Amino acid sequence: MDNIEVLWDDQLVMGSFHKLKSLEVRRCNKLLNIVPSRILGWLKSLESLHVRSCGSLEVVFKLQPLNPLDGHPVAHFPLKKLELYELPELKCVWDKELYHQVKFQSLCYVTVWKCKSLASLFPASVAKDLIQLEELGIDECGIVELIAKEEGLVPRFDFSRLTxxxxxxxxxxxxxxTGTHALRWPALKTLEVRGCNKVEILASQLENETSLHKQPLFLIEKVAFPSLETLVISVMDNIEVLWDDQLFVGSFHKLKSLEEHMLYVGLH
Structure with a gap:
């Protein structure tokens, strides 16, 4: 669909698409966004969104400045599965302040692949609400930080169901x-980090942050990964430390498999 520019126009009657459960968009190279905020309130049944090979797409959920939610704020959006593949111009998934008005608490599965312009995946406000997230995979993207920093209090992220x-x-x-925060991954069983060459420290305790000159990939508040069974670290040219000496007792105590491949810098 090389010439399609808009999925839905401004004249749709409220209630349209209200039973839509799955939306798949492929090879629509003129689309700039997928879901404008004015129809979010209509998609009360949407559970799965798959977007692939849309060469001009810049944002998935687009906030519109005039009457952004059509007069009906959406407290909870039902989306469970989000797949974003081969979107070279994608700058963000959630536009501007939309994520302060809409909650994505039902997200369970998120996969992102080949989105080179995407510097972060989740705004902090979205990440704090991901209480149902079970699986997260990101491949070949321009991600600098997984969660974009927001001004305000020190954030706490509790991915209580992520496995x-x-x-x-x-x-x-x-x-x-980036910066001081607290992370919990109590249910995480599988962790793979491959080809992330700017990572220098895998995990460090929150209390040690002031003594670190380098930001660890994971800044842990208390026990680190108490349920982790499989850890794969591969092709990490600059990694110096897997875990520091101050991790709490019980960290990694269920680890069954540790794979290290092509790590060129001395590990501690």
Whole structure:
């Protein structure tokens, strides 16, 4: 659909598409966004969104300045599965302040692949609400930090149901979140970090942040990864430390498999 520019126009009657459960958009090279904010309130049943090979797409969820939510603020959006593939111009998933008005608490599965212009995936306000997230995979993207920094209090991110996290070939990735924060991954069983060559420290305790000259990928508040069973670290040219000496007792205590491949710098 090389010539399609808009999925839905301004004249649609309220209630349109209200039973839509799955939306797949492929090879629409003139589309700039997928879901404008004015129809978010209509998509009360949308559980799966798959977007692939849209060469001009800049944002998935677009905030519109005039009457952005059509007079009906959306407290909770039902989306469970989000897949974004081969979107070279994608700058952000959530536009501007939209994520302060809409909650994506139902997200369970997120996969992002070959989005070279995407510097971060989640705004902090979205990340704090991802209480149902179970699997997250990001490959070959321009991600610098997984969660974009916002001004305000020190954020706490509790990914209480996340069991699988895979970060592959993110050559710009430095950390999950820049600056002081607290992270919990109590259910995480599988962690893969491959080809993230700007990462120098894998995990460090929050209390040690002031003594670190380099930002770790994971800044841990208490026990680090208490449920982790499989850890894969591969092709990490600049990594110096996997974990510091101050991690709490119980960290990594369920680890069954540790794979290290092509790590060229001395590890501690």
């Amino acid at each position: 699988s996290l895979k970060l592959n070939d993110l050559i710009e990735l430095k950390c999950i979140y």
